[in-house]
Amino acid sequence: MLPPGVPGMPASTWRLRSDAWEYLRFAIKGIAAGGGDITADEEIFRSLGALETLELYWAGFGQRYVRLVHELLLDGEIEQALDLIGRVVYRLRRSSVPDDRRDDPTDDAERAERANDVDPRPRFEVLLIDETTPADRDQLRAELLRMRSADDAFIYEYVVVPSADDAIAAVLTNPNILACVVRPGFSDRTKQPLSRDLTETIALAHEQGGNTTSVPRSIPASVRRVVHLADTLTALRPELDVYLMAGAHIEDLAGTLSRRFRRVFRREDQLELHLSLLRRTSHLYDTPFFDALRDHARRPVGVFHALPVARGGSVVTSKWISDLADFYGLNLLLAETSATSGGLDSLLSPVATLKKAQSLAARAFGARQTFFVTNGTSTANKVVHQAVTSPGDVVLVDRNCHKSHHHAMMLTGARPAYLDAYPLNDYAFYGAVPLARVKQVLLDYRAQGRLDEVRMITLTNCTFDGIVYDPYRVMAECLAIKPDLIFLWDEAWFAFASFHPVTRRRTAMAAARRLEERLRTPSHAAEYREQQARLTDPVTGDRAPDEVWLTERLVPAPDARVRVYATQSTHKTLTALRQGSMIHVHDQDWHRDAEEPFHEAYMTHTSTSPNYQILASLDLGRRQVELEGFDLVQRQLDLATNLAQAVARHPLLRRNFRVLTAHDLIPAQYRETSRPMPLRDGLSSMWKAWATDELVVDPSRITIEITRTGVDGDTFKHEYLMDRYGIQVNKTSRNTVLFMTNIGTSRSAIAYLIEVLVKLAARFERERAERDEDVPVVDAGALPTLPDFSEFAPDYAAGAGMPDGDMRAAFFDGQQRGRVEHVSPTELRARLARGEAPVSAGFVTPYPPGFPVLVPGQVISPEVVEFMAALDTREIHGYDEARGYRVMK
Numbered sequence: 001m002l003p004p005g006v007p008g009m010p011a012s013t014w015r016l017r018s019d020a021w022e023y024l025r026f027a028i029k030g031i032a033a034g035g036g037d038i039t040a041d042e043e044i045f046r047s048l049g050a051l052e053t054l055e056l057y058w059a060g061f062g063q064r065y066v067r068l069v070h071e072l073l074l075d076g077e078i079e080q081a082l083d084l085i086g087r088v089v090y091r092l093r094r095s096s097v098p099d100d101r102r103d104d105p106t107d108d109a110e111r112a113e114r115a116n117d118v119d120p121r122p123r124f125e126v127l128l129i130d131e132t133t134p135a136d137r138d139q140l141r142a143e144l145l146r147m148r149s150a151d152d153a154f155i156y157e158y159v160v161v162p163s164a165d166d167a168i169a170a171v172l173t174n175p176n177i178l179a180c181v182v183r184p185g186f187s188d189r190t191k192q193p194l195s196r197d198l199t200e201t202i203a204l205a206h207e208q209g210g211n212t213t214s215v216p217r218s219i220p221a222s223v224r225r226v227v228h229l230a231d232t233l234t235a236l237r238p239e240l241d242v243y244l245m246a247g248a249h250i251e252d253l254a255g256t257l258s259r260r261f262r263r264v265f266r267r268e269d270q271l272e273l274h275l276s277l278l279r280r281t282s283h284l285y286d287t288p289f290f291d292a293l294r295d296h297a298r299r300p301v302g303v304f305h306a307l308p309v310a311r312g313g314s315v316v317t318s319k320w321i322s323d324l325a326d327f328y329g330l331n332l333l334l335a336e337t338s339a340t341s342g343g344l345d346s347l348l349s350p351v352a353t354l355k356k357a358q359s360l361a362a363r364a365f366g367a368r369q370t371f372f373v374t375n376g377t378s379t380a381n382k383v384v385h386q387a388v389t390s391p392g393d394v395v396l397v398d399r400n401c402h403k404s405h406h407h408a409m410m411l412t413g414a415r416p417a418y419l420d421a422y423p424l425n426d427y428a429f430y431g432a433v434p435l436a437r438v439k440q441v442l443l444d445y446r447a448q449g450r451l452d453e454v455r456m457i458t459l460t461n462c463t464f465d466g467i468v469y470d471p472y473r474v475m476a477e478c479l480a481i482k483p484d485l486i487f488l489w490d491e492a493w494f495a496f497a498s499f500h501p502v503t504r505r506r507t508a509m510a511a512a513r514r515l516e517e518r519l520r521t522p523s524h525a526a527e528y529r530e531q532q533a534r535l536t537d538p539v540t541g542d543r544a545p546d547e548v549w550l551t552e553r554l555v556p557a558p559d560a561r562v563r564v565y566a567t568q569s570t571h572k573t574l575t576a577l578r579q580g581s582m583i584h585v586h587d588q589d590w591h592r593d594a595e596e597p598f599h600e601a602y603m604t605h606t607s608t609s610p611n612y613q614i615l616a617s618l619d620l621g622r623r624q625v626e627l628e629g630f631d632l633v634q635r636q637l638d639l640a641t642n643l644a645q646a647v648a649r650h651p652l653l654r655r656n657f658r659v660l661t662a663h664d665l666i667p668a669q670y671r672e673t674s675r676p677m678p679l680r681d682g683l684s685s686m687w688k689a690w691a692t693d694e695l696v697v698d699p700s701r702i703t704i705e706i707t708r709t710g711v712d713g714d715t716f717k718h719e720y721l722m723d724r725y726g727i728q729v730n731k732t733s734r735n736t737v738l739f740m741t742n743i744g745t746s747r748s749a750i751a752y753l754i755e756v757l758v759k760l761a762a763r764f765e766r767e768r769a770e771r772d773e774d775v776p777v778v779d780a781g782a783l784p785t786l787p788d789f790s791e792f793a794p795d796y797a798a799g800a801g802m803p804d805g806d807m808r809a810a811f812f813d814g815q816q817r818g819r820v821e822h823v824s825p826t827e828l829r830a831r832l833a834r835g836e837a838p839v840s841a842g843f844v845t846p847y848p849p850g851f852p853v854l855v856p857g858q859v860i861s862p863e864v865v866e867f868m869a870a871l872d873t874r875e876i877h878g879y880d881e882a883r884g885y886r887v888m889k
């Protein structure tokens with residue numbers, strides 16, 4: 001039975017748990033110091049009630065501990081209760097030094113507990129799933145403490161739950177769990193009071209696990225349920241290490257189940273299990289390149305090569321620049337080396353530590369191959385384009401993609417066919433490209449007999465503003481039209497998504513894996529045959545009209561090729577030094593068709609002196625996400641939701657700002673679920689939206705509309721947020737500001753932002769009240785309409801109404817001085833009025849929005865000129881206000 005006021009165990013507990021313990025400590029400390037009546041403080045008992053539910057899924061203390069604290073308080077044993085509460089708080093704060101312990105423990109058990117509390121080694125938790133008695137659990141704990149050795153690099157503790165439901169609840173709510181031990185004695189259903197959200201999420205998780213389970217019929221039901229649970233847990237958190245501890249017939253089980261379980265143990269092999277758990281964690285912890293670099297830095301080395309800063313050579317003895325070492329520390333210089341031997345490795349031809357670091361990253365991100373890139377995703381994109389496309393290939397590309405894609409095609413000679421995203425004219429930015437649009441373009445190429453020329457499609461997932469595609473669906477439907485299409489997903493802003501059970505499914509690598517598995521199943525083959533009967537006339541072989549292909553959810557042929565690349569700016573959303581990026585590959589034709597060109601492309605764009613500090617940081621960033629990625633991403637999403645809620649609820653904020661929701665950012669036809677901010681309603685609501693909607697919004701990004709403040713986005717960013725309060729944001733539009741949270745965002749940072757927004761809102765209201773009526777305010781209606789891509793000029797266009805063009809030819813024509821003239825906007829308007837069709841000689845890219853409104857060879861339309869005239873951005877690349885547009889003569 002839940003105590004009054006306790007809503008049941010929610011799907012996200014990290015904040016609730018630490019708040020409840022912190023509150024108890026604060027309140028009881030006050031009572032201990034100044035007297036006061038415990039029973040007068042209802043919050044104390046509410047916290048205890050909440051903790052009794054929460055602690056089931058966390059190691060170390062548990063429900064019994066909370067009950068003990070409760071009893072001590074009721075008995076008036078305040079000091080003793082405070083000691084117990086203090087222990088938890090030290091642990092939660094990750095501090096190993098108790099600050100107000102009074103007495104020395106007298107018995108051994110107590111001494112061991114206290115030694116455990118202050119043990120400074122990194123600690124993780126292991127989930128054990130079985131029906132157990134309190135005596136079993138005590139014994140397990142005692143055995144564990146006995147097996148611990150001073151030589152172990154890490155320590156762990158058990159979370160023991162009785163049922164499959166509880167196991168799912170535990171891995172969803174407790175990110176410290178890194179391994180699971182399944183014993184077949186577990187029951188199915190939980191007896192815990194869980195929130196509706198968590199109950200629904202558990203049901204969804206069971207369903208997903210059921211979808212991935214394919215066990216031979218010969219296997220008995222008792223084993224099937226074990227397999228189902230293992231699949232469910234792994235689908236939620238693939239980084240978990242799952243062991244089976246069984247009694248009889250373990251040799252038979254080992255043969256059947258080895259894919260699911262890291263190892264199968266007998267009950268009495270506790271020590272083996274213990275060693276396996278520690279060893280596996282040390283594999284996650286392993287950072288081969290960082291370790292090699294650190295070793296190298298400690299070795300005495302003579303440098304008779306390049307790089308005078310190596311080992312501080314040119315710096316520490318300098319009269320003038322020794323502050324370089326003072327500021328960065330000597331280690332930076334000790335770690336600067338151009339060596340590729342002595343434990344280090346060559347990025348261009350890795351065989352040792354870098355090779356290993358990259359393969360660990362592939363494991364972490366669910367890729368088949370991963371490549372480190374030291375010059376950002378700008379370079380990563382160029383590598384992939386060059387690796388898989390050739391001059392003359394058609395590449396479908398979203399118009400508002402990053403400029404590196406345009407530059408890549410300028411270099412490769414591939415012909416871009418731009419796909420326009422739906423515009424969000426009220427906020428002056430773009431959404432995403434609807435799948436129906438992509439399908440239509442592919443069908444148009446098919447109708448023209450040119451489908452074989454279409455080689456690749458590249459889409460930005462998620463977009464800068466946080467609109468997220470469903471890569472599984474996009475790839476499946478595109479492959480149904482063009483079975484060998486290659487996909488490049490620009491995940492510059494989405495590296496974090498691999499580490500949360502809901503966001504992961506929309507990463508390119510997870511989708512590729514799922515698609516490949518699906519294509520192999522007999523049920524898929526049946527589904528394909530059944531749809532083909534509708535799409536193609538069995539007698540004449542004629543295809544059904546395009547409308548049918550557009551409305552059906554297309555099923556790809558079972559032999560379609562899964563060829564998927566993802567580029568990620570690791571540095572943008574995870575721990576890595578600036579420019580640290582990765583390319584992840586899941587390409588079924590890698591060895592046959594891509595590996596060699598990829599390596600040539602990688603050589604083309606990679607420096608022969610790659611920055612080792614960036615590479616080491618990628619190695620460390622990978623370690624971090626494998627060990628605590630879920631924790632960090634869950635916090636990030638929660639904090640962002642908190643910010644959104646604060647803006648929606650606070651009367652002053654609500655009057656001045658508005659958080660844009662899925663209803664504002666995604667037209668209704670691309671959503672099946674109806675909630676405007678799914679995560680605000682709970683994890684299950686987010687799960688459903690992310691499982692079904694064509695497009696969803698990344699909840700870690702909060703776009704706030706500021707029209708009512710009377711200030712435009714750029715002024716808000718520079719003059720208000722940065723200059724006055726030191727708050728940095730990146731993207732604004734005329735009337736919106738984008739606040740991004742990341743894994744480094746803290747609760748204090750969110751609190752500060754809310755405080756600043758409140759101050760600003762108060763100020764805007766005051767200014768509005770005192771405003772001179774004669775001074776106009778920003779008029780949202782005057783925002784320029786975003787121009788679509790017009791078309792390539794006839795010299796470069798494909799003709800026959802097809803959208804692709806030879807941008808490389810246009811670019812190099814535009815490089816010849818004699819072929820280009822500068823034309824002022826006024827003159828350009830005059831030419832347009834005369835019916836001329838001026839052609840851009842170069843790229844013109846305003847920031848924001850940050851993508852080219854003109855590319856070489858593009859016809860300059862009246863809409864582009866009007867858009868540029870209305871823009872008030874500070875930075876426009878490729879356009880010189882004094883000289884005007886660069887136009888082909």
Ligand SMILES: Cc1ncc(COP(=O)(O)O)c(C=O)c1O
Pocket residue numbers: 375376377378379401402404460464490492493569579581
């Ligand atoms: C969608 C997208 N792709 C690629 C890039 C380039 O990434 P990097 O800064 O790592 O070179 C960016 C940069 O903002 C981007 O927004």
